Amino acid sequence: MDSIADVFVTLVVILAMVLSKFTSFNVDAWGGFAVGLFVLYMGGQSLRETASPLIGQKPETEFVERVRDIVLERPCVRGVHDIVVHDYGHGVRYVTLDVEVPGDLSVTDIHDEIDFAEHQLRKQLGCKAAIHMDPVMEDTERLHGVRETLADLMSSRFPEFELQDIRIVEQEPKDKLVFEVDVPMEQIDQEEALRKELKALAENALPEYSIRVILDHTYV
Numbered sequence: 001m002d003s004i005a006d007v008f009v010t011l012v013v014i015l016a017m018v019l020s021k022f023t024s025f026n027v028d029a030w031g032g033f034a035v036g037l038f039v040l041y042m043g044g045q046s047l048r049e050t051a052s053p054l055i056g057q058k059p060e061t062e063f064v065e066r067v068r069d070i071v072l073e074r075p076c077v078r079g080v081h082d083i084v085v086h087d088y089g090h091g092v093r094y095v096t097l098d099v100e101v102p103g104d105l106s107v108t109d110i111h112d113e114i115d116f117a118e119h120q121l122r123k124q125l126g127c128k129a130a131i132h133m134d135p136v137m138e139d140t141e142r143l144h145g146v147r148e149t150l151a152d153l154m155s156s157r158f159p160e161f162e163l164q165d166i167r168i169v170e171q172e173p174k175d176k177l178v179f180e181v182d183v184p185m186e187q188i189d190q191e192e193a194l195r196k197e198l199k200a201l202a203e204n205a206l207p208e209y210s211i212r213v214i215l216d217h218t219y220v
Contacts, residue, residue, distance in 0.1 A: 059085035063125070067095055070120050071131070076101050076113045078136060081164050081182060082216055085127075093127035100165065103135035134165050143168060146206065150179060153201050160184055164216070168209070177202070177209035182216050191215055
């Protein structure tokens, strides 16, 4: 864009110099006026290109899916969620996301896998990434039953929500059940009411647990 502006301004100056030799018309003034209009137009174009990423805009679905696919290629990654793309314009992107990994793996092994995933995102998509690890329990019969119960609740009452992390913490007098739900951004203003309703539904269906509900929001 800068090159186009330079070429245009140079052409106007040369044209004004040549025409002023053959006419008494104030070519310089009109040439300056044309340059001014062109500068305003180019400034508007630059503003449109940079303002949206800085203010915030929804990333392309294809880009988000590529991020998900690249990270899921790692053997230890069981799931990916909470992908947030920070776009600063001119191809500068920073991605944050959460990955679900087995809770019985060593921190060193998981760290190596996550490092490799971040390297692949930088190599293939040209973006920097920060990946948060969510350790998850192995899918035991007990956890499987809890997941099915919660999934049925969600599908009947909140089909647009996505059930994510589920974990059971052993404690007295009742084990704690913690689960995370992804809520569309359109309902962000109802967060507290939604949390209370989800907790009440879970307590009614799974009275043997102490319930904690974590709400997150879809940014893509």
